[in-house]
Amino acid sequence: MNENSTDNNTISVDNSFAAQHPHVDNEQCKNSTQNEFNSAKCANVTNTKKKWSMTPTPLQSSPWSRHRSSIAAGAFAVFTIIAMSIGILTVCFTSPKATVGSYPFSVAIGDVNNDTLLDIVVANSRSNDLSVLLQYNRGEVTYEMSLAPGGGSSLRCVVIGDLNNDTNLDIILANYGTNNIGVLFGYGNGSFENQMMLSTGMNSHPISIAVGDFNGDRVVDIAVANLGTKHVDMMLGNGQENFAIQTSYEIGFDRPPLVMASGDFNNDARSEIAVAYDGRDHVDIFVPYNSGSFETETRFSVGPFPRSVSIGDVNNDTRLDIIVANWESNYVSVLLGYGNGSFETETRYTVGSSPRSVAIGDVNNDTRLDIVIANSRSSDLLVMSTTTLN
Structure with missing residues (x-):
């Protein structure tokens, strides 16, 4: 294990994520009926290797601010990925432009209306609905619609992918409260079909989703981590809006799976799955067979209580x-891949206190991926350059 400190850009945030277990209700959000993204006035911030304070001289206001109820677990990625879509870190503040539902829990990014601009889909856990925000004019967004998957669904995760090979992006939801997965097929204009339900079983409580081609047929499949049963469900797609009856795998989980991410780690043209667990200090890599079943997992050590996993070529x-955000620590773990399914021992990079979520993208337009970390207890957002990760 190697440990390093970072000398990167830190942006202060007013009371960033509450320090809490990711599926425990946030008391300060209980009375919230709507939340606001501050997106009207924007200032460009370049990677100048310095700290950003709450009171920059030229702007007369905080470079990154939010209302107390406006950011829940994962919602910081709205701002992060808007920045990635235009190639620079864009900080937006003061004037509300778009509202979302109560207790936004998960965010997905993609061009859902085929205008070449990245749009935002927000899963709102308490109001049990989706907010679709369409981007226009280099990062500004407009509130377009609210989609209601159904009462009591308690949304926990949203991802985007083309499940039916029509070149239009579709939405996949983890409905924690109703024990199913929801699929909303997109029309390519920002609107979607009614939700199709795929059951994950009684008391399964799906918590995380990963999509990829897990069986090598060049069709997008769905993998689901279930907190209640400690299983991973595999749903194999046929590219025509149908999925095989899911197969449930109890593959050596010593604690419930909490977060998943997918990528082709061994260059075999199939996606593998990285899984982090509740209360553990490792990440497991599962390699699927062509049938969609899994080989025995390979385990890699990370920090305590991993809460977020991102995949990308950072070196x-x-x-x-x-890249793993370790909640009970002050560092993130970077595991550099060898391209054969194995990884170097973690290198730890000191960030803020209790990193809660991590995202990857080229935020300074240097053609290299950067790492963005949201730190819950130190209430800041760190942009970490990867130019030294070789």
């Missing part, structure tokens, strides 16, 4: 790497 060697 520019064409091999996928894994």
Whole structure:
């Protein structure tokens, strides 16, 4: 294990995520009926290797601010990925432009209306609905619609992918409260069909979703981590809006799976799955067979209580790497991939207190991926350059 400190851009945030277990209700959000994204006035912030304070001289206001109820677990990625879509870190503040539902829990990014601009889909856990925000004019967004998957669904995760090979992006939801997965097929204009339900079983409580081609047929499949049963469900797609009856795997979980991410770690043209667990200090890599079943997992040590996993080539060697936010620590773990399904021992990079979520993208337009970390207890957002990760 290697440990390093970072000398990167830190943006202060007013009371970033509450320090809490990810599926425990946030008391300060209980009375919230709507939340606001501040997106009207924007200032460009370049990677100048310095700290950003709450009171920058030229702007007369905080470079990154939020209302107390406006950001829940994962919602910081709205701002992060808007920045990635235009190639620079864009900080937006003060004037509300778009509202979302109560207790936004998960965010997905993609061009859902085929205008070449990245749009935002927010899963709102308490109001049990989706907010679709369409981007226009280099990062500004407009509230477009609210989609209601159904009462009591308690949304926990949203991802986007083309499940039926029509070139339009579709939405996949983890409905924690109703023990199923919801699929909303997209029309390509920002609207979607009614939700199709795929059961994950009684008391399964799906918590995380990963999509990828897990059986090598060039069709997108769905993998689901279930908190209640400690299983992973595999739902194999046929590219025509149908999925095989899911197969449930209890594959050596010593604690419930909490977060998943997917990528082709061994260059076999199939996606593998990285899984982090509740209360453990490791990430497991599962390699699927062509049938969609899994080989025995390979385990890699990370920090305590991993809460977020992102996949990307952060050292520019064409091999996928894994970045993990370790909630009960002050560092993230970077596992550089060898391209054969194995990884180097973690390197730890000191960030803020209790990193809660991590995202990857080129935020400074240097053609290299950067790492963005939201720290819950130190209430800041760190942009970490990867130019030294070789």
